Amino acid sequence: MHESWGDELKKKAANVRLIALDVDGIMSDGRLYFSANGDELKAFNILDGLGLKQLMNAGITVAVITGRRSPLTEKRMSDLGIAHLMQGREDKKVALQELVADMNIAPEQIAYMGDDLPDLPALQYAGLGISVPNGYWLVRQQADYCTLAQGGYGAVREACDLILWAQNRLQATLQHYLNNPL
DSSP, rough: OTTTHHHHHHHHTOOOSEEEETTTTTTSSSSOOOOOOOEOOOOHHHHHHHHHHHHTEEEEEEEEEEEEEOHHHHHHHHHTTOEEEEOOOOOOHHHHHHHHTOOOOGGEEEEEEOGGGGGGGHHHHHHHHHHTTTHHHHHHHHHHHHSSOOOOTHHHHHHHHHHHHHOOOHHHHHHHHHOOOO
């Protein structure tokens, strides 16, 4: 637990039933790499992947909403078992509202994690808005919480831990590893 996780943040995170994430700048470092053949490459942090699996195991729905279309993103989300992937969505708030329309999830039960201006309306709509230190200043300013870790370097895992902690599930999630040393 971070000392920056106060009562107000805990209250918001305790309500979360769905976390929706941007990709570039959140699940990756925000840089786009291209091979000489024009193939796009991305690096995803393995810490984030396990954190998302832990959230899903705890019954939290995970969704990804991105403005870009990428087969790499599709592959990574499939590998993680994330069923809700919305690519090519510039209006992320509308995408988020479409996603939750049939889920019986209220805005205060949503966490949204983003780093740039297209994320801002969704971040403001959600009950818990999270950004990263390498995000655009206005998005960081509007967020309820800015992670200590940079996007692409464990920031998603930090957000997952925050939600699990607020819902009194983090210790149980970690206990499995503490009881089974390598």
